[in-house]
Amino acid sequence: MNWKENRFEESERPKSYEIRSIKATVTSEILDYGYLKSYHYADPRVYYKIPIYRMYLEGTTDDNSQAKIPYRVIRFGVVREKSFEDPSMCGLQKANEYIIKEWTEEAIRLPNNRWLPGWRIYGGHFIHAGPAAPNRVPGAINELASSIGCIEIINRNFSDFQDATLMLSGAKSYKILGKLGKFTLKIEQADLPPLLPYDIMTKQPVPPKPIHR
Numbered sequence: 235m236n237w238k239e240n241r242f243e244e245s246e247r248p249k250s251y252e253i254r255s256i257k258a259t260v261t262s263e264i265l266d267y268g269y270l271k272s273y274h275y276a277d278p279r280v281y282y283k284i285p286i287y288r289m290y291l292e293g294t295t296d297d298n299s300q301a302k303i304p305y306r307v308i309r310f311g312v313v314r315e316k317s318f319e320d321p322s323m324c325g326l327q328k329a330n331e332y333i334i335k336e337w338t339e340e341a342i343r344l345p346n347n348r349w350l351p352g353w354r355i356y357g358g359h360f361i362h363a364g365p366a367a368p369n370r371v372p373g374a375i376n377e378l379a380s381s382i383g384c385i386e387i388i389n390r391n392f393s394d395f396q397d398a399t400l401m402l403s404g405a406k407s408y409k410i411l412g413k414l415g416k417f418t419l420k421i422e423q424a425d426l427p428p429l430l431p432y433d434i435m436t437k438q439p440v441p442p443k444p445i446h447r
Contacts, residue, residue: 255416256293256402258361260309260326260385262424263288268368268388269432272314272321273380280440281378282312282321283430286368286388291395293402303398306388308364310427311381321429325383329423332356333415337408342384352384353412355419361385363392375434385419 266286271277289307294300310325334353341352341360352362364386365379372378387395396408405411431440 253405253411253414253416254294254403255418256291256399256411257418257420259290259292259420260307260422261288261290262422265306266369268308268365269370269372269378270308270312270365270368271375271378271380272312273382275314275317275319276375276378276380277314277317278375279434280431281372281375281434283432284308284310284312284368284381285427287424289385289387291398291402293398295402296404301398301402303395305391305395308368308381308386308388309383309421309424311383312429313382321431323426323429325381325426326355326359326385326421327424327426328421330421332419332421334361334417334419335412335415337412353408353417353419355385359384361387361419363390364388366390371437372434 264285265288267283268286269281270284271281286306287309289305291303291305292301310323312321313324314321332355334355336354338354339351340349341354341362342350344350350362352360354360362384365388368379368388399411399417403411403416411417432438433440
C-alpha cells in the first residue's frame with residue numbers, strides 16, 4: 235500500500251459510488267407466533283409466546299431492476315436477569331432509522347461458546363440468525379432459543395439474507411458494505427407485546443400471580 239500524507243492513493247480508495255444503497259425495513263406486521271425461553275434465567279417449566287414480524291430487504295440488482303425480498307423475523311424477546319426477578323418483554327419498539335456500519339463475526343455468544351455473526355445496529359443490538367423453527371411447540375425448555383431484542387431472521391434464512399445484501403449492493407464483502415455506510419435499517423413503530431407465559435408440561439397459559447394487598 236502506498237501512502238501520501240497518511241491517505242490512500244486515489245486508485246486504492248474504496249469506490250463508494252460503485253456500491254448501491256440497500257435498505258431493510260422491520261415492519262409492525264405480525265405474521266405468526268413463536269415460542270422462546272427467557273434470558274438470562276429460564277424457568278425450567280415456562281416458555282413464552284411471541285409475535286413473528288415481516289421484514290423486507292430492498293435494493294437494485296446489477297441490471298437495474300428493483301427488488302424487495304421478504305423475511306420473517308423476531309424483534310422482541312423476554313429478559314429475566316435472575317430467578318427472583320420478574321420477566322419482561324424487550325426489543326426495538328420505537329420507530330427509527332439506523333445506518334448499519336459494522337459486520338462482526340462475534341455478535342452473539344451461544345451457550346456452547348460458539349459465536350453468531352451479525353450486523354451491529356447499535357450497542358448490543360444486532361441483526362443475526364434466529365431459530366430455525368420458532369413456532370414449533372417445545373417438548374422441553376432446552377429445545378428453545380432465547381432473545382433479548384435483536385432482529386433475528388428465522389427459518390434458516392439468514393444466509394439468504396446475507397447473499398441478498400451483497401447481490402443488491404454490489405459489495406464484495408460484508409465489511410466493505412458496512413464501512414461505506416450504504417446499509418440502512420428502518421424500524422417501524424410496534425406495540426410492545428404482552429407477556430404470555432406457557433407451562434411446558436400442560437402447554438397451557440400460566441395464570442397470573444395473585445396480587446397481595
